[in-house]
Amino acid sequence: MGHEKGFLEKKRETAGYRPLEERIKDYREVEKMLPKEKLQEQGSRCMDCGVPFCHYACPVGNVIPDWNDLVFRGQWAKAVEVLSAANNFPEFTGRICPALCEAACVVGIADDPVTIRQNEIAIIEWGFQNGVIKPFIQENKTGKRVAVVGSGPAGMSCAQQLTRAGHDVTLFEADDKAGGILRYGIPDFKLEKWVIDRRLDLMKKEGLKIESNICVGKDYPAQRLLKSFDAICLAMGARQPRDLKVEGREFGGIHFAMDYLIHSNKRAGGMKIPEGALIDAKGKDVVVIGGGDTGADCVGTANRQGAKSVTQLEVLPKPPLCRTKDMPWPAYPKLLKTSSSHEEGCRRIWSVTTKKLTGSGGRVEKVHIAEVEFVPPKDKAGRPQMREIPGTETELKADLVILAMGFVHPVHVGLVKELGVAIGPSGNIYIENNFMTSVKKVFSAGDASRGASLAVWAMFDGRAAAKEIDRYLMGSTNLP
Known part of the structure; x- marks a missing residue:
């Protein structure tokens, strides 16, 4: 630990997102990056704990305290070496990982956790920009x-x-x-x-x-x-996506999330989608069924395509803002997440189940939902049972329904x-x-x-x- 009081003297700081009115018009990455000096300050907040729970929480076993200290000291080339030893593609995880490590950060017990993911992407991008990342050529071939x-x-x-x-x-x-x-x-x-x-x-x-x-x-x-x-x-x-087995599933205008995202990504990359196969949210009332990250990606995509409205449904209750007794540190907590996509425009509804889908002329027009609650466990596995609340039925206008309920x-x-x-x-x-x-x-x-x-x-x-x-x-x- 290069700066023993770094976590006391410096507060967590992130670069944030590009302005909403700017990013909603394009498909470029929304997240910005802090300048080098600020990144070094953030690296100084890492305490190099005796038992680094961030290391334990990271699936690939990143030695996070080591490269955070190297960032603080300005030893970027060495930081690239240490980071790349455990992680094949930090440029991917630094952009899309939910940062399990930060949820387990010891500083996070009493303060905001260290900005680990942000430093990770900064290290690897520095490596590419400065020619440190080079192909590893294995001269000894096995013939296999x-x-x-x-x-x-x-x-x-x-x-x-x-x-x-x-x-x-x-x-x-x-x-x-x-x-x-x-x-x-x-x-x-x-x-x-x-x-x-x-x-x-x-x-x-x-x-x-x-x-x-x-x-x-x-x-x-x-x-x-x-x-x-x-x-x-x-x-x-x-x-293999999880399907929605309800009345009206056969209507047109209902698509799996992955089909929708694949179309959008191909279009963003300049590939042509046949006219009849195109899934486009422009001018439509979009309902995304599924409250996870894939659903959020669909929300952001629909907003960029010019959707008239976007609503995201989740069967589970609205998560809390901070840890509760059943989410002890350092376990990854199920907290309320508001992504950049949600900020761009989205109505979110929790604790609802989809009852049926209705429409006319072969196309979906409405999603019928009802509120649910989870009652004490009734089965041997101890799982809570979902129960529909009578008299809570309502309907949502929808001419594009995206099924984002996982795989x-x-x-x-x-x-x-x-x-x-x-x-x-x-x-x-x-x-x-x-x-x-x-x-x-x-x-x-x-x-x-x-x-x-x-x-x-x-x-x-x-x-x-x-x-x-x-x-x-x-x-x-x-x-x-």
Whole structure:
């Protein structure tokens, strides 16, 4: 700890967002960055705790006190080295991670936590801008071929680690470009796509082969994959969305969140969407069903497309503003989050269930909702039971409904079924502790086997799976 009184003398400071009236007109990243001097001040607030709970809370195990101290001291190149040792892609997590580390920050017990995520992105961007981030070329090749199916955060981290271990790695992507959910599921106003391209260019220079527009299991048969590669990692994510099984679901104008975001991201990237397939919120009353981050991304997207109104529905009660007794530190608290998208214009309604959807001429026109409450547990699992409150039914005008209720498991039709890998009780790909599936030499990482989760957890899984694949191929491993 370079400044033993930093957390006492300096208050938490963030850069905030670009002006609302400016950012609502474009898809550029909304978050600003503090100047270098301010970042060093924020780094000085880190206490380098005897037991750094931020490190414990970070899925990839970032050694946060170390690089915060280096930022404070102005040793940026060393900070890049320390940060990159644990995190393959700080430029992604620094933009989209919910900062589990900050929720566990010891300073946060009595004051505002250290600005960890903000310093993380500042470090890695300094590294790129100053030529410190360079491709790692492994001269000692193993002669082993590995296929990674899916180019999202799990697939990218797995592929990078295995390439750096000296293996011949091919990264398969079914869409036009690699990046998976980072490219097509995260709006540009949170993560501009040049950031992904910059990293992929480095990975290609390291020796990674990328095959896009290839749907493995359809364009590339599963049996061919098994014969052509020494090991395979399935990292295609959990893309099967949770549906809404109510009367009127068949009406036009009702879409899954991921379909909507993919269309928007492709349009923002200059790709053309066929006229009949275009999902556009311009001039419409939009209702987003689902109160999570994906739902918030849909809110921000609808506002940028010129929606007439945007309403977001959540079945759970409105979260508190601060920790309660059932959210003890350092566990990640379920607190009320108001994102930049919400600030841009959105009506939020909590504790409601969707009863039915009505419309005419084949198009949705109204969402019928009712208030709910959660009563004391009645089942053996101890889960609270949801109960509709009589007499609270109401309706919302809607000519575009976005279903953002999460994902249930990976898509089984196609590659998963062809390979014959075992499926767990929740519908995810079953893996052993070494990330291997029930089929020899076939591994899995990220949401496909973990279930829908955060990008940072997918990156952790990718790194961990790469280590086990390397061990499987070589008998031992030096990967971290």
